[in-house]
Amino acid sequence: ILNVEQSPQSLHVQEGDSTNFTCSFPSSNFYALHWYRWETAKSPEALFVMTLNGDEKKKGRISATLNTKEGYSYLYIKGSQPEDSATYLCAFGRTDKLIFGTGTRLQVFP
């Protein structure tokens, strides 16, 4: 059974704080690593898909790094805003499917 672990489970930060979360995945047979942002009452939306060891991707204040050899990815949010409040999901991409972690729920207080 392949496990994708995310930590922490939840996080409360003040507006303006920078934060980061971790996704751990199997380091063998790596294919792809996805990050999704899931707001309450909406559907998950893709942030990044990374396929190469050492990949770094950035979208505005959000960035992600990938280490396939040790099996982890970090998602960083710089200067968190209340609108960043959401659950952040990572998914390990195989050739047949995505295996999702349980997510990190972020709440940003004004």
Added chain:
Amino acid sequence: EAQVTQNPRYLITVTGKKLTVTCSQNMNHEYMSWYRQDPGLGLRQIYYSMNVEVTDKGDVPEGYKVSRKEKRNFPLILESPSPNQTSLYFCASSFQRGNTEAFFGQGTRLTVV
């Protein structure tokens, strides 16, 4: 607008009454899949389809059926729903299987009483 459309958004039904949740995408994606989301668990794949007339079981297929007669549509069928199928369901599509982003439908919250 590129999108995945799921219907209905909310459904309350009784045990044993057959139901279908529809899913349609307009991006000409070959790969489509169904997931369920339960508290404390990650999204779990129910069924997936790699192309028309090609479907396969995911991690939790018991009690569900799917069909893929056309590329754009991938309905989820519950022949005899039971209370343990109460969940939030998502349909998703992608250009390829594991290394391109998935586009999700709006979700269907199903309650079986």
